[in-house]
Amino acid sequence: MVQPYELFIGLRYTRSRQRSRFISFISLVSVIGIALGITVLITVLSVMNGFQREVRTRILSVASHVQISGADNTLTDWRAVAAAAEKNGQVVAAAPYVTAQGLLSSGASVRGAYIRGIIPDYEEKVADLAQHMQAGSLTALKAGEFGIVLGVELARALGVLAGDKVVLIAPQGQVTPAGILPRLRQFTVVGIFAVDHYEYDSGLALVDLEDAQKLYRMGEQVSGVRLKLKDLFQAGAVSRDLARSLGPDIHITDWTRLNANFFRAVDIEKRMMFLIVFLIIAVAAFNIVASLFMAVKDKQSDIAILRTLGASPGSVTKIFLIQGTLVGLLGTLAGVIGGVALAANVDVVVPFIEGMLGFKFLAKDVYQISELPSELRVDDVLVTAFFAFVVSLLATIYPSYRAAKINPAEALRYE
Numbered sequence: 001m002v003q004p005y006e007l008f009i010g011l012r013y014t015r016s017r018q019r020s021r022f023i024s025f026i027s028l029v030s031v032i033g034i035a036l037g038i039t040v041l042i043t044v045l046s047v048m049n050g051f052q053r054e055v056r057t058r059i060l061s062v063a064s065h066v067q068i069s070g071a072d073n074t075l076t077d078w079r080a081v082a083a084a085a086e087k088n089g090q091v092v093a094a095a096p097y098v099t100a101q102g103l104l105s106s107g108a109s110v111r112g113a114y115i116r117g118i119i120p121d122y123e124e125k126v127a128d129l130a131q132h133m134q135a136g137s138l139t140a141l142k143a144g145e146f147g148i149v150l151g152v153e154l155a156r157a158l159g160v161l162a163g164d165k166v167v168l169i170a171p172q173g174q175v176t177p178a179g180i181l182p183r184l185r186q187f188t189v190v191g192i193f194a195v196d197h198y199e200y201d202s203g204l205a206l207v208d209l210e211d212a213q214k215l216y217r218m219g220e221q222v223s224g225v226r227l228k229l230k231d232l233f234q235a236g237a238v239s240r241d242l243a244r245s246l247g248p249d250i251h252i253t254d255w256t257r258l259n260a261n262f263f264r265a266v267d268i269e270k271r272m273m274f275l276i277v278f279l280i281i282a283v284a285a286f287n288i289v290a291s292l293f294m295a296v297k298d299k300q301s302d303i304a305i306l307r308t309l310g311a312s313p314g315s316v317t318k319i320f321l322i323q324g325t326l327v328g329l330l331g332t333l334a335g336v337i338g339g340v341a342l343a344a345n346v347d348v349v350v351p352f353i354e355g356m357l358g359f360k361f362l363a364k365d366v367y368q369i370s371e372l373p374s375e376l377r378v379d380d381v382l383v384t385a386f387f388a389f390v391v392s393l394l395a396t397i398y399p400s401y402r403a404a405k406i407n408p409a410e411a412l413r414y415e
Contacts, residue, residue, distance in 0.1 A: 030291060030392075031331040033284025038335025038388050039342060041277045045380040046343035048270040050373030052263065058197040059259060061128040062204065065235050066091075066254045068242065069224030073251075078222045084246060090229045090238045095122035096222040098212040103169040104150075104205060106158040113154060113205045115168065117212025117222075126228040129193055129206075135162040136191025143210035147190035153202035155192045164189050168207075170215050185215055281388045284331065285395040288324050320400035328392025336385050346374040 068081055075081055075096075082094035098117030103110055120138040124130050130138050134152055141147050148166060150158070160166055170183040187207065194201055213219065229238055235254035243252050256263065342349065350372045 030284050030287035030327050031334065033287055034281055034328060034331025034388060034392060035334035035338060037277065037280035037284055038332060038384055039338035040280065041274065041384050042336070042339025042376075042381055043342045043346070043374075044273050044277055045270065045384070046339075046374045046376045047346060047372060048266065048273065049375035049377055049380070050346075052266050052270075053375050054373040055197070055262070055266075056255075058195050058200075060232065060255060061132060061195050062197070062200045063255055063258065064095075064126055064226030065229040065232050066227040066239055066242070066252065067224055067258070068227065068246070069251050071249050071251060073223055074218070074221045075224055076221055078225050081246065081250070082225050085225065085227055085242055087245075088238055088241060090231065090234050091227050092230055093122075093125035093228040095119065095126045095226050096209060097123075097224060097226055098209055098216065098218060099223045100212070100216050101171060102205075103171070104154070104158060105167040105169060106160050106164065109158045111154060111157050113150075113203055115212060116204065116206050117209040118206055119209045123206075126226045129195070132193045132195045134192045134194050136189075138191065138206070140190035141206065141208040143208050145208070146185060146187045146211050147208065148187040149191035149193060149206040150189060151201035151204050152192055152194035153198065154205065155189065157202070160189050162189050162192060168205075168215065183215060278387070281391055285328075285391045288327055288392055288395040289399055291327070317400045321396050324396025324400065325393055328389055328396070331392065332385050332389045335388065336381060339384070340376065340381065343374050343376045346372055 066085075068085060069075060078096040082096070085091050085094055096119060098115075100115050100117075102113055102115045104113050118138075118141070120141050123138060133149075136149065138149060141149060148168070150160070150166075155161070158166060166187050166189060168185050168187050170185075191206075207215075209222070213221070227238075229235060232255065235256055239252045239254045239257075243250070246252070
């Protein structure tokens with residue numbers, strides 16, 4: 001237990017006196033260093049969380065939670081497969097799809113694209129793409145009318161708007177006496193979407209399922225079935241359950257596996273950023289060690305007098321532990337307040353800095369999104385504050401121990 005006089009002396013030693021201004025300055029630097037480290041760490045973790053959340057949300061607005069296809073990337077009776085999948089309690093909707101590659105041409109512009117054939121009424125139940133339409137709607141895709149919905153970047157590259165015509169070139173050609181010729185079909189642009197994910201906005205085109213089947217000569221077959229779940233984080237477990245129930249000829253994958261490399265890279269970056277930025281706090285902790293050693297050197301005579309008055313070595317240790325702990329506590333509190341404030345206002349601070357510097361931190365074609373998001377999590381704040389405080393507390397132990405070992409006779413010999 002800390003005695004009242006130990007607490008009083010420990011708090012008093014943190015105050016600045018004329019002869020110990022430099023020691024107090026080092027303590028102030030320690031507080032600022034810990035505060036800056038925690039502020040940066042909380043902000044970085046929040047931005048990484050927000051980045052992961054935003055990209056995941058935008059991916060899942062187009063992609064599915066779980067995807068079922070045949071061994072050769074085709075399904076003959078997709079309705080039976082969808083009905084079997086919907087028996088799982090986590091599955092809330094299923095939609096068939098046809099996927100293939102193609103070339104889109106308009107005038108002199110030609111772009112490659114992933115063509116996805118859908119049934120609009122089914123598709124709206126498994127994805128949120130309808131909420132991201134800039135022009136037209138998914139319901140404008142009707143069998144036999146050969147309409148097409150393009151990503152906004154793809155439409156811009158082709159130089160087309162809603163109502164314009166594009167030519168879809170299927171690479172699977174047809175054999176003629178003159179050789180293999182690609183199949184061509186003119187489509188009308190009936191909608192343009194923007195999910196703010198560059199990969200989809202620049203490379204995805206949607207057509208009606210029957211039109212895709214005709215163009216790619218699939219008959220009644222589809223490429224697979226897309227599923228939406230109640231809890232997207234149960235996708236792995238649902239995939240395993242469906243694999244057991246649907247049999248070995250069915251190939252099942254989920255969003256975590258389809259985008260495994262990306263999300264794994266984000267997790268690794270988050271861990272490495274935590275370790276790198278945490279070094280700032282460690283450096284500040286070394287300042288605490290230096291300031292306490294100087295304080296012990298400056299207070300040798302005081303320590304000797306306390307010992308002659310009956311103070312135990314443990315009491316002396318506690319006095320300097322209190323002094324160092326106060327520095328760590330102040331730095332931790334200041335850092336938490338600054339980190340929470342900055343992380344909660346990243347959407348204001350970053351555009352201001354970008355405006356001052358004249359460039360954007362995130363290029364859309366590199367980072368998939370152009371805005372810097374933030375998601376502040378309580379567990380990140382608590383873990384950061386805990387580790388920072390523990391490091392600062394550990395930094396006080398050895399100097400405090402050395403203070404308790406001072407011999408009163410030696411300290412007062414030249415006083």
